[in-house]
Amino acid sequence: MRKSFISALILGAAMVLPAQAADYVIDDKGAHAAINFKVNHMGFSYVTGRFNKFNGTFTLDEKDMSKSKVSVTVDTTSIDSNHAERDKHVRSGDFLDASKFGKATFVSTSVKDKGNGKVAITGDLTLHGVKKSIVIDAVKVGEGDDPWGGHRAGFAGSTSISMKDFGLAGVMDFGDITFDLHVEGIKQ
Amino acid sequence: MNNVQTKYSVLTKSFHWVSAIAVIFLFALGFWMVELTYYSSWYKTAPHIHKSIGILLFIVTLLRLINKVKQPSLEPISTHSSMIRLISKVTHYGLYILLLVIMFSGYLISTADDRGIDVFNFFTVPSMGELFPNQEDTAGLIHEYLAYTIIGLTVLHAVGALKHHFIDKDDTLKRMLNK
Numbered sequence: 504m505r506k507s508f509i510s511a512l513i514l515g516a517a518m519v520l521p522a523q524a525a526d527y528v529i530d531d532k533g534a535h536a537a538i539n540f541k542v543n544h545m546g547f548s549y550v551t552g553r554f555n556k557f558n559g560t561f562t563l564d565e566k567d568m569s570k571s572k573v574s575v576t577v578d579t580t581s582i583d584s585n586h587a588e589r590d591k592h593v594r595s596g597d598f599l600d601a602s603k604f605g606k607a608t609f610v611s612t613s614v615k616d617k618g619n620g621k622v623a624i625t626g627d628l629t630l631h632g633v634k635k636s637i638v639i640d641a642v643k644v645g646e647g648d649d650p651w652g653g654h655r656a657g658f659a660g661s662t663s664i665s666m667k668d669f670g671l672a673g674v675m676d677f678g679d680i681t682f683d684l685h686v687e688g689i690k691q
Numbered sequence: 692m693n694n695v696q697t698k699y700s701v702l703t704k705s706f707h708w709v710s711a712i713a714v715i716f717l718f719a720l721g722f723w724m725v726e727l728t729y730y731s732s733w734y735k736t737a738p739h740i741h742k743s744i745g746i747l748l749f750i751v752t753l754l755r756l757i758n759k760v761k762q763p764s765l766e767p768i769s770t771h772s773s774m775i776r777l778i779s780k781v782t783h784y785g786l787y788i789l790l791l792v793i794m795f796s797g798y799l800i801s802t803a804d805d806r807g808i809d810v811f812n813f814f815t816v817p818s819m820g821e822l823f824p825n826q827e828d829t830a831g832l833i834h835e836y837l838a839y840t841i842i843g844l845t846v847l848h849a850v851g852a853l854k855h856h857f858i859d860k861d862d863t864l865k866r867m868l869n870k
Contacts (some may be wrong), residue, residue, distance in 0.1 A: 580825070587803035587827040594828065674731050 522566035527688025529575065531558050535657070535687035538577060542677045552584030559609075561688055563569065564657055568616035573624060573686075577607040577687060597674040604631050612636065624660070633669045637662055657687035697766055699746035699866055706755040707867060711845075713748045714790070717741060718842055742801060743811045749794040756787065768861050782848050789841040796837065 529536045538554040559575030579601045594601040611626035620643035624629050627635045641660035649655050663681040666672040699707075724737035767776050787855035801808050802818035803826040809815050823829065 580828075582852075585804065587806070587821075588801060591800065591827040591831055 514659070523566065524562055524570055525654075526691045527558040527561050527563060528691060529557075529561065530655070530689050531556075532689045533687075535655075536681075537685045538575075538645070539683040539685075541681045541683065550584060550589075551592075552582060554578065554581050555583050556581035559686070560572075561686070566615055568622060571611075571614040573609070573611045573614075573626070575609045575686075577609075578605065578663070579607050579630075580605055582652070598671050599631060607631075607635075609639075623660075627677045628664065628669075630664075631671055635664075635668055637664060639682075641684075654690035655687055656686070656690070660684040660686070692732065697866075698721065699765060700762065702758060704763065704867060706751065706758060709751060709792070710748065710755065713744060713751075714845065717744055718838055720744075722837060737770070739809070739811075742797070742808050743813075745794055745797050746808060746810045746816055748790075749798075752794070754788055765866075768818065768855075768863060770859065771863075772859050779851065782844060782851070785844055786841065789837055792835060793841060795800075795838045796830040796834040800827050800834060803827040803830070 526673055536557075538557055539551060540553065541549045544550045554577045557575055558579035559573065561573035562571055564570040579599050580594060580634050582590055582599065582601070584590055584593065590604050593599055596603075607628070607630040609626050609628050610623050613625045615623040615625070622641050622643070624639040624641055625636060626639070627634050639660045639662040641658045644657045644659055646656035647654070661681065661683055663679045666676055720737060720741050724733065727734050727737060744809055771779075796815070798808065799822065802816075803821050805818045807817045809817040841856060852864045852867070855861050856865070
């Protein structure tokens with residue numbers, strides 16, 4: 504009786520108290536994460552696509568959000584805009600030069616808590632051999648135990664970069680690339 | 692032995708010259724179109740023509756090979772040494788194999804995403820889907836390198852024919868031209 508009371512207390516406390524810093528691995532295997540992008544097509548409409556292969560981790564510290572961090576590596580050859588000829592072109596030297604720059608990385612340098620589950624993640628994006636600081640505006644979607652014995656936390660984020668800034672506009676410039684990001688991490 | 696022939700049929704000669712014109716045209720068009728900017732009015736039209744003619748040439752090549760197999764081979768010109776006969780045979784088979792591989796690799800570039808190829812808005816060749824990973828890139832490289840190879844081999848083939856005509860003064864080129 505007493506034991507179960509104590510364990511209930513601990514359980515209750517664990518549910519109420521904010522979680523300590525914890526490490527998560529982005530669930531790319533289960534595809535509960537996505538790196539989607541959108542580019543304006545000559546003012547007519549938007550072309551959307553995504554990178555199919557990437558992996559990453561994040562550390563989430565609810566108590567002190569500034570101690571949180573995230574790091575993601577993207578396989579640039581995995582670009583998929585649902586059109587093989589366009590993907591081939593985007594991978595070529597005209598744009599990503601993916602045979603030379605096969606990896607793009609994002610490594611956070613600071614995370615700012617903006618309240619209401621919103622965070623601003625500043626970090627270095629290395630793309631096409633160019634390293635630049637960008638800010639990803641993210642919002643926490645949810646956190647909790649999953650039905651399969653794990654613990655998950657997920658965020659949605661968005662950011663935009665200019666093709667020019669990363670040397671991608673040498674042949675054709677379509678202006679800004681907007682990213683629509685989704686990550687779900689499994690606690691380690 | 693088959694009954695040996697000494698003249699090419701009109702059909703055989705037509706296949707040869709239609710293919711020659713098509714190959715040179717496709718190479719020139721391909722060489723030019725890959726450098727077009729996105730804002731060129733030819734950006735969509737040139738590849739459409741390239742692919743359409745490529746598919747038609749593939750059909751012509753299949754018919755040509757059927758014709759070749761069904762017809763008895765031409766008797767080699769008596770003055771040709773066995774070395775010359777071997778070189779020309781290897782060149783000819785090389786050209787046939789390159790033709791087929793180049794056209795098939797071109798098909799694989801455009802159909803890697805399940806899209807078919809429209810042949811002059813006349814009919815559509817369906818896709819076989821993605822047969823191997825990074826298909827459009829791998830097939831693209833094969834298509835490009837082998838296109839240069841076939842042009843090299845075509846130059847050798849043409850120089851050989853001219854050598855036989857002007858230096859050896861034999862009937863090699865004449866029998867592909869004359870009636």
